[in-house]
Every structure is written in C-alpha cells, then in structure tokens.
Amino acid sequence: MTETPETGRLEKDLPLRDDIRLLGRVLGDTLREQEGDEIFQLVESVRQTAVRFAREGSPSDRAELHRLLDGLPPEDMHRVVRAFAYFLQLANIAEDTHRSRRRREHEIIGSPPREGSLAFSLDAVIREVPDAADHVAAFFATALVSPVLTAHPTEVQRQSTQHALQQIADLLDRRDRLTLTPDERQEADETLKQVVLTLWHTRMVRSERLRVIDEVKNGINYFRSTFFTELPRLHGDTEDLLHARFPAYEWSLPPFLRVGSWIGGDRDGNPFVTAETLQETVRLQASATIEFYLDEVHALGYDLPLSERLVPVTAELSALAARSPDASSQRLDEPYRRALIGIYSRLAATAHALGLPAPIRQAIGTDAPYATAAALRDDLVVIRDSLQQHGGARLTTGRLRRLVRAVELFGFHLAPLDLRQNSEVHERVAAELLSSAGVCTDYALRTEAERVAILSKELAGTRPLYSPHLSYSEEVAGELAIAFAARELRERFGDALLPHYIISKCDGVSDLLEVALVLKEAGLARGGASPTTEMQIIPLFETIDDLRRAGNTMDALFTLPVYRSLVTSQGNVQEVMLGYSDSNKDGGFLTSGWELYQAELALMRVFAEHGVKLRLFHGRGGSVGRGGGPSYEAILAQPAGAVSGHIRITEQGEVIASKYATPDVGRRNLELLVAATLEASLTDHERRGEHADHVAQDFHPVMERLSAVAFRAYRDLVYETPGFVQYFRESTPLAEIATLNIGSRPASRRPSERIEDLRAIPWVFSWAQCRLMLPGWYGFGSAIAAYLADTPDGLPMLQRMAQHWPFFRTLLSNIDMVLAKSDLAVASRYAELVQDVELRQRVFAMLSAEWHRTRDSLQQITGQAELLAENPLLKRSIANRFPYMDPLNHLQIELLRRYRDAQATGADTDDERRRRGIHITINGIAAGLRNSG
Structure with a gap:
C-alpha cells in the first residue's frame, strides 16, 4: 500500500494505541477482580456505547447511554465514575510517553531540529541576523527566562495519585526504551498491575482543603522530580550547542533560566499566607535544596576516588582537602574525596546554622558553615579546576558540572519567591500608618494627586512611621509582619x-508608592534625597481599563523623581505584570488579547522615552480563557521588541503537572521557553514575509474594530443579560468546585454573587466542566460577522492577518483548540439544570448562536473544512479521550441534580457521597481536557 501522510501518521501512532490498550486492559482486569464481573460489564457497555456514539452520533446510542447510566445506585455510579476518570488519566500518560518516544526517534535518526527546540531557534537567528554570534552572546549575557509556579491550583489530583501515575509512566518508558527478556517483561507487567491496583484503592479526592504549606510542598516536589536535574542539564547542553555553532567563542553562560514561585508568598485574597507561613515556606525550600546538595556531594565522593600518587592536584585542592575533618588513613592519598567530605561537613553545618533539619546521613566531623552559596560554589570550582588542569577534564562534564550550575541557580533558597498583595490592602495599611503617626488622618479620602504628594514626601524623608509602641489593626499588623519577615529572611x-x-x-x-512606604518601614527601602529599594516593586495591570491606562501610569511614575530614584536603585530595570485571567473575565477573550498587546506597545514607548529597561511578566493560566495555549507560539506572538531577552511567565494549576512532572517532558517545556525567548528577542518575527510593513498600518485598525464589537458582545452577555449569573451558577458545578479542596484560597475575593468578585480560576474551570469553554471564544463570531457586514470585501484582509501576523494566527489557533474541546450537545444537558425554563432557553440560545458564528468565522478565515484540520496530533488526542468524557459529563449532571434536589428538600442522606462523586467527575473531566483551569 502506498504510504500517505495519513497512513504514515497511523503507523507512527501504533505504539500509542498499544499503550492505551495495555493500560485499559490492566484497569479493566483490576475492575473485574475488585468489583465483580457485573460492574466490569456495565463499564464496558458504557465505554463501547460512548465510543460508538462519538463516531456515529446515533440517537439510539445516546438513548442507550441514558438507559445504562440513569438510575444507577450511588455505589455503582461511583465505581463507573472512578473507572472512566482513571482511564483518562492513564490515557494522558500514554500520550506523554508517545510524545517522548517520537521526539527520541527523531533524535536517533538525526532529523533536522524541530520547531520549539533551541537548535531550531538558534538556526533561525543564524539565518536572519547578521553577526549572529555577537547577538547571541549579548542575549545570554543578560537573559532571564523564568517560569513561575503559582498558588492558583486547578490541579485536582492528590500527591498520592500523582505518585502512582508517575510510576506507571516510568514503567511505560522502561518498556519502550529497553528490550526485556520474557521474565523481565512478566515482572514489569506484574508491577504495572500492582500500581494500578494501588491506584484503584487510593482515595481520588482530598477530604480536607489544602493548606498553604501543602501547596508549598507540592511545588517543591517538582524541583525534586525535574528542576534540580534538568535546569543544570539544559544550561550545560546550551553551552555545548553554542560551542558547536560558534566554535571561535568561549561560552560560559551565566544562569539564564530560573524557576520562580508564588507559593507561600501570594497573599492576594488568601488570609492563610502569614509571616509564619512565609518563614516555613523558606525553611522547606532551603531544606530541599541543601538535602539535594548533600546527596550530590556524597555521590561525587564515590565518583572521584582519584589518588594523588597517580595524578597531581592543584595547591588549592590540596588546601581544601587539608581542611577536611576526614582523618581516615584509607583516604590520605585521595584529596578529592577528602575535599568533598569537608564540603559535606560544611553543608551539614550550614543546615544547622539556618535552622534546618539535620541531614539523615551524618557528617564525619564538624566544620564552619558556608556564609553564602557562592562560597560553596567556589569550593566546587576548586575541584573542577584541579581536574581540568591535571588530565581529568572529562570528569568535570557530568555530575560536577551540573552541581556547580545547580548552586548558581538555586543558592540555599531554592527559588526566588514573589510577594503579592492587593492594592486595596496596601491603601489601608498606608492610611493607618499615616494616621497613627499623626501625618494624615484622612488619607483614604484624598485625591490621587494628594496621595502621591503625601507618599512622595514620606519616601523622601528618613523618619519611620511605624512604632512598636503603637497598636495596629490585625490586617496592618499582619502586613507589616510579612515585610519584617521578608527583611530577616533576605538577610539569612x-x-x-x-x-x-x-x-x-x-x-x-499611589499603588506603587504605598508598597514602597511599607518596604521603607521594614528596612527594605531607604528614604532620603535619592530613595532606594531592595525589592523590585511590580504593578499588575489586570482589568481592561487598567491595561488601557498602563502606559500613562508608568509614564507618571517615571516622571516622579522619588520613584525614578527607586528604579535607578534597581539597575534601571522595571518589571510590569500583565493579567490575562481577570482581563478576560472583564472584557472577553478577543478584547483581553488585544488590550494586552496594545498595553505592551504603550509600555515599550514609555520605557524607551524614559530610558528604562522593560521586563514583562505574563500572568497566564492553563486554559485559553486565562491566557493559556502553547507557550512557544504565545511568546512569538508578542509585539516585536517586547521580549528583549527578559520574560517571566506564570505556570498554574494542572499545567504544572502536565509540563514538569517528569524530567523528559519538563526538559522539553523548559527548552521551549528558552528557544522562544531567544527567537522572539533576536529575530524580527512580526515582520517576516511580504506583508511585513502592514502589521501596524493595516492589521491594527482591523483588530481595533473587531475588539470593540467582541467586547460589547461579551459584556452584553455576562454583565448585562438579566439572569445570566443565575444561569451560570446553576448550569455549571461552580458551587461544587468551590468545595473541591483544590487550593487554600476562597473561590471569591469577597462574599458576593457577582461575577466581578469571582476569581478567574473557578470562572474558567466551571465553563470547562460543562464543555462550553465560553471564556476562550465568546464574542469572536459577532466581531467577524459585524466586520464582514460593514466591509463585504474584508475577508482577504482577515486571511492576510492570519497568514502574516503571529498575534492573530495564535489567536485563531487557540480558538480552534477551544472550539474543538467544547461540545454544545453536552452543554445543552447542563443547561437543563437551570430551573427557570425561559432563562435556560434564552441564554443557551445566545451561547449556541455565538458558538456557531465563531466556528463559521474561523473556518471562513482559515479555509479549514473542520476544526483542528492543521493540528492532527491534538485532533487524535481528542478522538482518543473524549468518548470517555461523555459518560463522566452525563454522570456529573445526574449527581448534580440529585445533590441539589436533596439540598433543596433538606434531605441529607447520601449528601456526602454525592458530593464526593461530583468531585471525582470533576477530576476526570479535568484530566480529559488537560488545560481547563
């Protein structure tokens, strides 16, 4: 048979299908063994019917699903729900394994670098940029690429579940990479069955709400599983790649890729983050870091048993060995081991000095602690230099090289931790401090200009406002305690x-000056003629109005002498954070994206005028409705000049696990970020092609028109349609998500039914559960329809925008993905949960009409006959997983109906069981969608 692209793709996907069948078979066998043949046959009948219905859409199959699932006793319903939820999680493992398999196969056969790899982006720079080596060297000299793990959880899996799933992933990987003997294959199969059995008997959802410290521990686990090894490895591989491309240069790169965190420092709307929480967070982070160093130093001792009777060493190495507390006669001629034992002892002493737990493996003797991580690095460099100077250079390219880099990256603190708080809290803190000190008793009533004048005067002075002899409100005392703790932790x-x-x-x-005032009171900023700050003060612009004013706000700040002095003290760099989630909830997907883009253009102009370097921090979530989507394309969709070697991006929710739970997948995603930042910084990615000069001149005005219509359509639905809030709350599992124990913070900023007060995560997560995905597309269809009605010959312009403008192309790609993951038929069944029939029909008709307008508009512009026509991998993934989601949606609706009816009638029998069942369906549907929060 002649191979076509389709048959070739099917052939390549055979291992994936084999893995899915294997995992499905093991899960099925476990189900039969543990729950009986009757339950197994029920699940199998539901599975076969759901797959058949997904393929053929037969009404008889839908009716059969109703017959099989409606009226199930609660215990049987739970078993069916768990079976499908676990199957989707296992299918995700199979897909991740297959992606790694395909990537390895390409590397083995020597395929050209693939898009998203560092080699691909570097080759693009070499092709397009004169004197590429100089520009690349300048880029890496100052580059900062930083994914930031945030305390915004939509990850519904427990750690115990994730551990079992990771074991399964390791087993699949081992089967794929190794040729096993029959006995080894049998043992591997038996181990797989044991892990799946363990998974089946493990509680799927949490019984209690996560504490902040639980979130901190979860975040640290990703360092243990991925970042400790892959960040140093990627730095080393980057140096090697640059050596290969530019052999005339010496490449010794500073740390350019750092993983940050908000977890334990983000107080916005989370009353459980206190000074004590911050201190415990740092203690846990430092403990994990030094524990890692101790293990690596111990392993290096086994790697380097070199005898100075056989090979000389440097004087510095001899001195380092001589300071070691190791007096064993067996190692007198092994200076490297003795030096490493000394380093181990100093690390153990450092842990004690920092108030951390003692290492499990005790040091041989006592020694002075390291004052700084740089001192530890210096000792490791002594070992490296001695090896390099005496025939052992090859011994420095493995574990030792990675450990030196790890110390540079992680210090003793693991990850840079951001503090965050809401501007309204800072206003109250400043008002109370000023009032208590007798400076101003009516700060909250003052105009913005008056506030700026008051704060500027205080920042230019040197006297404190805070006094330990005064009493402050609980809120103000807590905020000051955080600032004081931050100062003490930075000192340590x-x-x-x-x-x-x-x-x-x-x-x-005034929002920024209020924070500067708090930092000054804590000793983290200094007043006087030229005020300074030790911490970068970062505004987060979140609403549509705030984004539109961002440029003017920063212009006013830089014009203010006192703030300009603070910027100077930070190396003339100012970071600005842009909020994707709340701007989307405020103005809809299209307008949010466009206003973010325009805000970046305005900020670049203002910063250039004032001679300040701009660093952007993108507050993106996992779902498209919160700024999600493929990171590589998202970075390249930024305006030309907006990246410039510096970028920070939040990583949130279940996206953290999907990107960083395993070393191989984590390495790939970290490399994507670096590659995209390099390419976006050094190539003119917005101006490629024959329409390069038309981006601003022709495309921007069209986008402005589209955004205006989309904004109005979205606002009319969400904020102006009578009864919409009721429809949303009744047709989605919003209330049940709020009790899911997936995070430490409340679902709303304040007790209220208003959409404005609801956090963006439950807003987006709820629409994903009912398969409507509204925040990722609503308003686009109306915008395109209105544009084409006013400009009948406008379609070619939209098509040129899609072809030649990365921003618009990425926007269309994300809409394509979201529409493909939505399902109006399923959403219509959730709509039946709305008690008011007239409201249900009216609102769902609006949603359905806009969905069809959006799909038709997308296909008009792209010329595609069906969704995901140009994304066969995602299309395949959806085809594999979505038939197994339909039964979960069906059962979720039934459980919601039973649970709410019981609440309405006051009956409390089985309430807890129903709620637990709902939570398990939420878990399974989130696993099937993958980027839903």
Whole structure:
C-alpha cells in the first residue's frame, strides 16, 4: 500500500494505541477482580456505547447511554465514575510517553531540529541576523527566562495519585526504551498491575482543603522530580550547542533560566499566607535544596576516588582537602574525596546554622558553615579546576558540572519567591500608618494627586512611621509582619530569595508608592534625597481599563523623581505584570488579547522615552480563557521588541503537572521557553514575509474594530443579560468546585454573587466542566460577522492577518483548540439544570448562536473544512479521550441534580457521597481536557 501522510501518521501512532490498550486492559482486569464481573460489564457497555456514539452520533446510542447510566445506585455510579476518570488519566500518560518516544526517534535518526527546540531557534537567528554570534552572546549575557509556579491550583489530583501515575509512566518508558527478556517483561507487567491496583484503592479526592504549606510542598516536589536535574542539564547542553555553532567563542553562560514561585508568598485574597507561613515556606525550600546538595556531594565522593600518587592536584585542592575533618588513613592519598567530605561537613553545618533539619546521613566531623552559596560554589570550582588542569577534564562534564550550575541557580533558597498583595490592602495599611503617626488622618479620602504628594514626601524623608509602641489593626499588623519577615529572611538567605513585590489590581501611581512606604518601614527601602529599594516593586495591570491606562501610569511614575530614584536603585530595570485571567473575565477573550498587546506597545514607548529597561511578566493560566495555549507560539506572538531577552511567565494549576512532572517532558517545556525567548528577542518575527510593513498600518485598525464589537458582545452577555449569573451558577458545578479542596484560597475575593468578585480560576474551570469553554471564544463570531457586514470585501484582509501576523494566527489557533474541546450537545444537558425554563432557553440560545458564528468565522478565515484540520496530533488526542468524557459529563449532571434536589428538600442522606462523586467527575473531566483551569 502506498504510504500517505495519513497512513504514515497511523503507523507512527501504533505504539500509542498499544499503550492505551495495555493500560485499559490492566484497569479493566483490576475492575473485574475488585468489583465483580457485573460492574466490569456495565463499564464496558458504557465505554463501547460512548465510543460508538462519538463516531456515529446515533440517537439510539445516546438513548442507550441514558438507559445504562440513569438510575444507577450511588455505589455503582461511583465505581463507573472512578473507572472512566482513571482511564483518562492513564490515557494522558500514554500520550506523554508517545510524545517522548517520537521526539527520541527523531533524535536517533538525526532529523533536522524541530520547531520549539533551541537548535531550531538558534538556526533561525543564524539565518536572519547578521553577526549572529555577537547577538547571541549579548542575549545570554543578560537573559532571564523564568517560569513561575503559582498558588492558583486547578490541579485536582492528590500527591498520592500523582505518585502512582508517575510510576506507571516510568514503567511505560522502561518498556519502550529497553528490550526485556520474557521474565523481565512478566515482572514489569506484574508491577504495572500492582500500581494500578494501588491506584484503584487510593482515595481520588482530598477530604480536607489544602493548606498553604501543602501547596508549598507540592511545588517543591517538582524541583525534586525535574528542576534540580534538568535546569543544570539544559544550561550545560546550551553551552555545548553554542560551542558547536560558534566554535571561535568561549561560552560560559551565566544562569539564564530560573524557576520562580508564588507559593507561600501570594497573599492576594488568601488570609492563610502569614509571616509564619512565609518563614516555613523558606525553611522547606532551603531544606530541599541543601538535602539535594548533600546527596550530590556524597555521590561525587564515590565518583572521584582519584589518588594523588597517580595524578597531581592543584595547591588549592590540596588546601581544601587539608581542611577536611576526614582523618581516615584509607583516604590520605585521595584529596578529592577528602575535599568533598569537608564540603559535606560544611553543608551539614550550614543546615544547622539556618535552622534546618539535620541531614539523615551524618557528617564525619564538624566544620564552619558556608556564609553564602557562592562560597560553596567556589569550593566546587576548586575541584573542577584541579581536574581540568591535571588530565581529568572529562570528569568535570557530568555530575560536577551540573552541581556547580545547580548552586548558581538555586543558592540555599531554592527559588526566588514573589510577594503579592492587593492594592486595596496596601491603601489601608498606608492610611493607618499615616494616621497613627499623626501625618494624615484622612488619607483614604484624598485625591490621587494628594496621595502621591503625601507618599512622595514620606519616601523622601528618613523618619519611620511605624512604632512598636503603637497598636495596629490585625490586617496592618499582619502586613507589616510579612515585610519584617521578608527583611530577616533576605538577610539569612540572600537577596535572591525575595526579589519581587507584586501589586494586584494596580490602577494608579499611589499603588506603587504605598508598597514602597511599607518596604521603607521594614528596612527594605531607604528614604532620603535619592530613595532606594531592595525589592523590585511590580504593578499588575489586570482589568481592561487598567491595561488601557498602563502606559500613562508608568509614564507618571517615571516622571516622579522619588520613584525614578527607586528604579535607578534597581539597575534601571522595571518589571510590569500583565493579567490575562481577570482581563478576560472583564472584557472577553478577543478584547483581553488585544488590550494586552496594545498595553505592551504603550509600555515599550514609555520605557524607551524614559530610558528604562522593560521586563514583562505574563500572568497566564492553563486554559485559553486565562491566557493559556502553547507557550512557544504565545511568546512569538508578542509585539516585536517586547521580549528583549527578559520574560517571566506564570505556570498554574494542572499545567504544572502536565509540563514538569517528569524530567523528559519538563526538559522539553523548559527548552521551549528558552528557544522562544531567544527567537522572539533576536529575530524580527512580526515582520517576516511580504506583508511585513502592514502589521501596524493595516492589521491594527482591523483588530481595533473587531475588539470593540467582541467586547460589547461579551459584556452584553455576562454583565448585562438579566439572569445570566443565575444561569451560570446553576448550569455549571461552580458551587461544587468551590468545595473541591483544590487550593487554600476562597473561590471569591469577597462574599458576593457577582461575577466581578469571582476569581478567574473557578470562572474558567466551571465553563470547562460543562464543555462550553465560553471564556476562550465568546464574542469572536459577532466581531467577524459585524466586520464582514460593514466591509463585504474584508475577508482577504482577515486571511492576510492570519497568514502574516503571529498575534492573530495564535489567536485563531487557540480558538480552534477551544472550539474543538467544547461540545454544545453536552452543554445543552447542563443547561437543563437551570430551573427557570425561559432563562435556560434564552441564554443557551445566545451561547449556541455565538458558538456557531465563531466556528463559521474561523473556518471562513482559515479555509479549514473542520476544526483542528492543521493540528492532527491534538485532533487524535481528542478522538482518543473524549468518548470517555461523555459518560463522566452525563454522570456529573445526574449527581448534580440529585445533590441539589436533596439540598433543596433538606434531605441529607447520601449528601456526602454525592458530593464526593461530583468531585471525582470533576477530576476526570479535568484530566480529559488537560488545560481547563
């Protein structure tokens, strides 16, 4: 048979199908053994019917699903729900394994570098940029690429579940990479069955709400599983790649890729983050870091048993060995081992000095602690230099090289931790401090100009406002305690621990000056003629109005002498954070994207005028409705000049697990970020092709028109349609998500039914559960329809925009993905949960009409006959997984109906069981969608 692209793709996907069948068979066997043949046959009948219905859409199959699932006793319903939820999680493992398999196969056969790899982006720079080596060297000299793990969980899996799933992933990987003997294959199969059995008997959902410290521990686990090894490895591989491309240069790169965290420092709307929480967070981070160093130093001792009777060493190495407390006669001629034993002893002493737990493996003797991580690095460099100078250079390219880099990256603090709080809280803190000190008793009533004048005067002075002899409200005392704790922790662990202070809901100059005032009271900023700050103060612009004012706000700040002095003290760099989630909830997907783009253009102009370097921090979530989507394309869709070697991006929710749970997948995603940042910084990615000069001149005005219509359509639905809030709350599992124990913070910023007060995560997560995905597409269809009605010959312009403008092309790609993951038929069944029939029919008719307008508009522009025509991998993934989601949606609707009816009638029998069943369906549907929060 002649191979076509389709048959070739099917052939390549055979291992994936084999893995899915294997995992499905093991799960099925476990189900039969543990729950009986009757339950197994029920699940199998549901599975076969759901697959058949997904393929053929037969009404008889839908009716059969109703017959099989409606009226199931609660215990049987739970068993069916768990079976399908686990199957989707196992299918995800198979897909991730297959992606790694395909990537390895390409590397083995020597395929050209693939898009998203560092080699691909570097080759693009070499092709397009004159004197590429000089530009690449300049890029890496100052580059900062930083994914930031945030305390915004939509990850519904427990750690115990994730551990079992990771074991399964390791087993699949081993089967794929190794040729096993029959006995080894039998043992591997038996181990797989044992892990799946363990999974089946493991509680799927949490019985209690996560504490902040639980979230911290979860975040640290990703360092243990991925970041400790892959960040140093990627730095080393990058140096090797640059050596290969530019052999005339010496490549010794500073750390350019750092993983940050908000977890334990983000107080916005989370009353459980206190000074004590911050201190415990740092203690846990430092403990994990030094534990890792101790293990690596111990392993190096086994790697380097070199005898100075056989090979000389440097004088520095001899001195380092001589300081070691190791007096064993067996190692007198092994200076490297003795030096490493000394390093181990100093690390153990460092742990004690920092108030951390003692290492499990005790040091041989006592020694002085390291004052800084740089001192530890210096000792490791002594070992490296001695090896390199005496025939052992090859011994420095493995574990030792990675450990030196790890110390540079992680210090003793693990990850830079951001502090964040809402601007309204800072206003109250400043008002109380000023009032208590007798400076101003009516600060909250003052105009913005008056506030700026008052704050500027205080920042230019040197006297404190805070006094330990005064009493403050609980809120103000708590905020000051955080600032004082931050100062003390920075003194113990170094400035890199707490470098940033982020202000959410920032909308004016006084918001930043209020934070500067708090930092000054804590000793983290200094007043006087030229005020300074030790922490970067970062505004977060979140609403549509705030984004539109962002440029003017920063212009006013830089014009203010006192703030300009603070910027100077930070190396003339100012970071600005842009909020994708709340701007989407405020103005809809299309307008949010466009206003973010325009805000970046405005900020670039203002920063250039003032001679300040702009660093952007993108507050993206996992779903398209919260700024998600493929990271590589998203970075390249930024305006030309907006990246410039510096970028920070939040990583949130279940996306953290999907990107970083395993070393191989984590390495790939880290490399994507670096590759995209390099390419976006050094190539003119917005101006490629024959329409390069038309981006601003022709495309921007069209986008402005589209955004205006989309904004109005979205606002009319969400904020102006009578009864919409009721429809949303009744047709989605919003209330049940709020009790899911997936995070430590409340679902709303304040007790209220308003959409404005609801956090973006439950807003987006709820629409994903009912398979409508509204935040990722609503308004686009109306915008395109209105544009083409006013401009009948406008379709070619839209097609040129799609072809030649990365921003618009990425926008269309994300809409394509979201529409493909949505299902109006399923959503219509959730609509039946709305008690008011007229409201249900009216609102769902609006949603359905806009969905069809959006799909038709997308296909008009792209010329595709069906969704995901140009994304066969995602199309395949959806085809594999979605038939197994339909039964979960069906059962979720039934459980919601039973649970709400019981609540309405006051009956409390089986309430807890129903709620637990709902939570398990939420878990399974989230696993099937993968990027839903």
